[in-house]
Amino acid sequence: MTVANRRKDGRAVPSPRTVDVAHQRKREDDRPGVWVAYGKLLRKFRIAAGYSQETLAPLLGYSPEQVASVEQGRRAAKAAFTEAAERVLNAGGVLATLQEDVDLAKLPPFFRDFVLLEMEAVSRFDYDPLLVPGLLQTEAYARALFEGHVPVLDEDDIDNNVDVRLTRQKLLTKSPLVDFCFVLGEAALRQQLVGSETMREQYCHLLTQSRLRNVAIQVMPLGAGFHPGLYGGMVMVETSSHQQYGYFESQGIGHVVSEPARVSEFALRYGKLRSQALNIEESAAFIQQLAGER
Structure with a gap:
């Protein structure tokens, strides 16, 4: 590593990529556990029903990016999202059961x-x-x-x-x-x-x-x-x-x-x-x- 990549005290300066990765990991660590669990179940039901994120999204009234965010636990599912997912994926009330806890985790x-x-x-x-x-x-x-x-x-x-x-x-x-x-x-x-x-x-x-x-x-x-x-x-x-x-x-x-x-x-x-x-x-x-x- 060059001198330009070190502080005056000799310690290495993190590269932009290292900072971005660390920031992403922090955001993932901050995800509420119930959002992550909901997302995993949503993905399981989606795959079992034979949908991709792109084909499921319009049936739910959301974008593929929003579906992906919910599956990754980065975005909380709204009640309307859950109602549509239950109907389209025949989830048997499993996702609806989590909705109250999903909403609670949105709160400070x-x-x-x-x-x-x-x-x-x-x-x-x-x-x-x-x-x-x-x-x-x-x-x-x-x-x-x-x-x-x-x-x-x-x-x-x-x-x-x-x-x-x-x-x-x-x-x-x-x-x-x-x-x-x-x-x-x-x-x-x-x-x-x-x-x-x-x-x-x-x-x-x-x-x-x-x-x-x-x-x-x-x-x-x-x-x-x-x-x-x-x-x-x-x-x-x-x-x-x-x-x-x-x-x-x-x-x-x-x-x-x-x-x-x-x-x-x-x-x-x-x-x-x-x-x-x-x-x-x-x-x-x-x-x-x-x-x-x-």
């Missing part, structure tokens, strides 16, 4: 414990001061958030994040129904993340969701004075076993609160918060007014 590690609690919830109360909560976001609003993420996400990560966020919204209508309450800070509604038409669509979506029997949406106006929500956002969850938990998140770091005394403080603050916010009818009128301003 810090959020997974909370989502497992959320899936067992009988009630979920949420306060968001700065953004529309994920369970109420439109696809366009969610995509704008992930496209503006720092550090920058690649397209696959953006698609995965949007998909899992929209998939989680099934919680709003699952049976048995979960009792939801969302208190939104006025700033969350006025924050112009995207164009006027997309924000109008978001407001209309909030109004539609507020008409669900199990969903209450309230607005905390900016002129309300001091209220417990000024400490930051929070979520309260009660599970089917009547265990209560709190959750809060900031700058991509989340924490589940299980200590009874601390959870009780969350409940006290949330009750006070709801009493100070606009009521359900006033909140709907407020959001309707914002929709008309766009």
Whole structure:
């Protein structure tokens, strides 16, 4: 190796090819195990059915590159992909059985414990001061958030994040129904993340969701004075076993609160918060007014 390929301390400088190989191995090591297992099963069913990736792709409504990514465990299969693969490959429900775990692995590690609690919830109360909560976001609003993420996400990560966020919204209508309450800070509604038409669509979506029997949406106006929500956002969850938990998140770091005394403080603050916010009818009128301003 020439002198130009060594550092001042005498150690060899990795060649670009070595760096690329190392980077690829790291990406492969980062693949969730359930994605890899799903991909191996998909490949097995595809070969057994006599399809190549190129011939299977149009039958699923995806490109050959996307099929290859799923088989290699680099991309998570969406629910629609799995439904099509089950039908075309006669997979007997094997792939569908993995879908929930595939979706869970899309989530950031810090959020997974909370989502497992959320899936067992009988009630979920949420306060968001700065953004529309994920369970109420439109696809366009969610995509704008992930496209503006720092550090920058690649397209696959953006698609995965949007998909899992929209998939989680099934919680709003699952049976048995979960009792939801969302208190939104006025700033969350006025924050112009995207164009006027997309924000109008978001407001209309909030109004539609507020008409669900199990969903209450309230607005905390900016002129309300001091209220417990000024400490930051929070979520309260009660599970089917009547265990209560709190959750809060900031700058991509989340924490589940299980200590009874601390959870009780969350409940006290949330009750006070709801009493100070606009009521359900006033909140709907407020959001309707914002929709008309766009």
